[in-house]
Amino acid sequence: MLPVLYSFRRCPYAIRARMAIHYAGVRVELREILLKSKPPAMLVASPKGTVPVLVLPDGRVLDESCDVMRWGLAIHDPDNWMDPAASREVSRLIAENDGSFKTHLDHYKYADRYPEQTPAHYRAEGEVFLETLEVRLQQRPFLLGYQPGFADVAIFPFVRQFSLVDPAWFSSAPYPELRRWLNGWLNSPLFVAVMEKYPVWQDGAVVRYFGCTADAG
Template sequence: MNYVKEFSSRDIDKPFLFSYRRCPYAMRARMAMLSANISFDAYEISLRDKPEELIKLSPKATVPVLLYNNKVIDESLDIMLWAYAISDESNHLIILSQHEREVTDNLITVNDCEFKKQLDAYKYEPIENILVRDDLFKKGLLFLESLEICLGNHKFLIGNRVSFADIAIFPFIRQFAHVDIDRFTNIKLIKTKKWFELMGSDELFLRAMIRPEFTN
């Protein structure tokens, strides 16, 4: 992953990703592309001043947006699938059984729909509204409780190795945790907290979170 300062300075022969470092959708796209060993250029957008090129490629103007060979992919899960169709040497997707793929799909659907709405409500609720924030935190915990069950006797969501599900979901759990990290640290979901620590210290995540040398 090579950050470029300008859209025009990208290598046109390489995949190009409009990204935002802290966006969970962009995080999982970067993680998938890195784990697939894809060499790509990335551009760190400014939310206050989105580049015209981004808006032209994808009118909804959200990240991530991938451009390669005149093809545009502007959904993070589609970028992940595109990456693993090119290379899945780490076996994040290809070795999953039909049942494991169904579990993966169900977890991601709940994460991207119901949990994401709860996460946004919790994240943007004013800090002085203590009772409302408490209620929103408890609602978010329901999804984490399902992850606790899913983890069972293994380290990760679908077994003892990082899979598509872990990469797709972890960035959102990270965002939920960092709304109030002390509160998150005190939850009693031991397996989920251990999984959270493993994912957060994994080399793949650390590589995906390298700060660009410049901001746009």
């Protein structure tokens, strides 16, 4: 019996979870869902109704994306993404990404829902975090050093989403190193693999497997 992963292809939280699982080579049953029509089995496992949701064979449920990432990396982490020496800085960056930056991203992406300010205003608020990342990437190729790590994978899908709101603006914004970093991930075999399209899962449908090498235990 394999772990079951409920996912939505474009969700940045689900993307980072899938990237960690694929990198770790853990085999899971992938259930692609529609957020507007969440399957009852997923809601039973995690009533909050967000993705990703990982249901383990022993009945445990992980419904926070970083917890899913850590689960996969605890099984297999060949390039030391979970470097203990960087854990405090990783936590700080992800907290800022998942907190204030995600709020500004949502306001910028869905500015018509937040008419109190202009899209440019919300973009400028989000740029505070982009500037932080740019400064880091001017000093080294990845956010915490010379090798990719947990923070890069956890943050990349959100920067990707920010860049897609207005690609023309982003292509000329004063963040050359951030663009280099983003493009590196966008063109990586890892990202390409996890963005493969799967049919929406329905109860009784053909099982779709994800990951391929390591034993999930």
